[in-house]
Structures are given as C-alpha cells and as structure tokens.
Amino acid sequence: MRIGIVGSGAMGSWLRQELSSLHRVLVFDIDRTRSDVSSLEELVRWAEVVIVAVPFWAAREVLREIAPMASGRLVMDIATFKRGVVETYSEFPLDAKVASVHPLFGPGAPSIKGQRVLIMEVPGRQGALEAFRFWSELGAVVEWGDLAKHDYYVSRTIALSYAVGLALARIYAETGEEIFKYGGTSFRYLAAYAFSLLRDPNAPRYAEEAPLEEFIKALSRGDLPKALLDPDAAYKAFYKALEALKDLYG
Known part of the structure; x- marks a missing residue:
C-alpha cells in the first residue's frame, strides 16, 4: 500500500x-x-x-x-x-x-x-x-x-501533564542545581519528566489547553481523592520506574 x-x-x-x-x-x-x-x-x-x-x-x-x-x-x-x-x-x-x-x-x-x-x-x-x-x-x-469526549479527557491528561511539568521545570531551574542534593525519590521522578518536556519546542502550546482553574481548585481541597488505581500497586510501579532513572542521576 x-x-x-x-x-x-x-x-x-x-x-x-x-x-x-x-x-x-x-x-x-x-x-x-x-x-x-x-x-x-x-x-x-x-x-x-x-x-x-x-x-x-x-x-x-x-x-x-x-x-x-x-x-x-x-x-x-x-x-x-x-x-x-x-x-x-x-x-x-x-x-x-x-x-x-x-x-x-x-x-x-x-x-x-x-x-x-x-x-x-x-x-x-x-x-x-x-x-x-x-x-x-x-x-x-x-x-x-468517543470524538465528543476526546478533547475533555486529553486536556486533563496530556495538556495538564505538560502544564504541571513545565511549571516544575521552571521552579527547579530557578532554584538552581543544588536542588538535586536535596531531592528525594518523588523529585527525581518529577524532574526527569519535567526536563524531558524541554526537548519539545511545542510543549507550551499543549500546556495552554490545560484546565488550570480546575487544577487550582483541586489543589485547595484537603481531602484525599478517590483512587482509580490500587495505591499499593501504584507505589510499587513507581519505584520500578525510578530504577530506570539511575543512569540519569547516578
């Protein structure tokens, strides 16, 4: 073909x-x-x-x-x-x-x-x-x-992930390299993702599609959200993912 x-x-x-x-x-x-x-x-x-x-x-x-x-x-x-x-x-x-x-x-x-x-x-x-x-x-x-639902969900998956990642990349960069000395497991994971976005010059355009007002409202809530994945299984998978980052951080 x-x-x-x-x-x-x-x-x-x-x-x-x-x-x-x-x-x-x-x-x-x-x-x-x-x-x-x-x-x-x-x-x-x-x-x-x-x-x-x-x-x-x-x-x-x-x-x-x-x-x-x-x-x-x-x-x-x-x-x-x-x-x-x-x-x-x-x-x-x-x-x-x-x-x-x-x-x-x-x-x-x-x-x-x-x-x-x-x-x-x-x-x-x-x-x-x-x-x-x-x-x-x-x-x-x-x-x-479902075409009718597509953009709603993608704005809350891809776009919001880009927005959060770029924000973290800016915060980390402005803080300086010494931040790596104090960063633990969650930081290593998030920093790898955040800085990986910088290879994509179009990243800000994707981030613009994020529902930031909804995100900010969610930040202000003190209750724990409903778990869509088993938290224990997610925690184990998270640590497995960190194994792949050893070469990046040494």
Whole structure:
C-alpha cells in the first residue's frame, strides 16, 4: 500500500520508519530537507492512504489543502486535539474515507507494536473501520474512542501533564542545581519528566489547553481523592520506574 505522511519533525519521521516495514511510504514535511516529494499535491496524488502528522494547530489548514484531492483515499489526522480539525472533513468529497486517530504514545516509543491507538469515527463519514484495520495490522493495540469526549479527557491528561511539568521545570531551574542534593525519590521522578518536556519546542502550546482553574481548585481541597488505581500497586510501579532513572542521576 502507498502511504503518504504529511509530517512535521520527529513524529512524521518515526511513523515513516515504522510503516516502511509493511508499506511504501513517502513524506512531505514543512522542512523540505526531510521531504521525499516536492509538494503536498504530489504526495496526495501518489498515496492511497494519507496520514496528517502535524501539530494540532496546523492540522486544519493541511486537511483543507488535501480535501480537493482526497477522492478515493483514506485520510487520517493524528492531531492531539480535535477541536476545529474534525469539522474540516465536511469539506472532503463523499467518496473519500476519513477518520480521526490518536496514537497514545510519542516518537520515543521503541516500536508501534503493542502501543495503544484510539480510532474515532467522523460523524456521517466512512473510513473508521478501514483506519481500525490499518493500525491493527501494524501491531498496535487499537480501541474505539468517543470524538465528543476526546478533547475533555486529553486536556486533563496530556495538556495538564505538560502544564504541571513545565511549571516544575521552571521552579527547579530557578532554584538552581543544588536542588538535586536535596531531592528525594518523588523529585527525581518529577524532574526527569519535567526536563524531558524541554526537548519539545511545542510543549507550551499543549500546556495552554490545560484546565488550570480546575487544577487550582483541586489543589485547595484537603481531602484525599478517590483512587482509580490500587495505591499499593501504584507505589510499587513507581519505584520500578525510578530504577530506570539511575543512569540519569547516578
């Protein structure tokens, strides 16, 4: 199958590597040094399946450009947030198949095999079943997602994690390196996550989507929250995760 990836940086390159074992893959990147073709039109005309792997704030315009050329193709976005993106599929011809997809991992994953991918049906359009089969055949663990609920939950998982992580990174950086002398197990875990976000120049854009008012209200409450995971099992898993950080801290 001919797969066209409209990429932007690491995720597009990672997908190319993973998909190339089963399919013929070409990439069009805004960084032309990473592109296999000279234009978006050339990519879409060649491809049977098009994956739009650009940041969520750029996905809508890319989909608009693809729409007039999408006949007979399966087009999928992997935008982190779907607001304003999914609506663009209404501009696609009726014989185009479309689906909105959310890979629940980043380009640091060792392989696509075993990684979770959500598939969401675009209301009134075909293509979700084809998308489900496509990612399943790659070895991903594919699940159905609810488009209406997607952004609500992602703002409280990905976006809030970015917001908290970036805030911690700023606090730690302003405190200075001596903080490492006094930091215990929780600090080591949180600092590794917080500073890892700095490799992503788009991190502040994701953090902007976090429900900070809700977070601040939660901070002010003194009661313990309901446990969605077994606290004892979570504590053991937490220490196992810390083992992987030994090389970072010595």
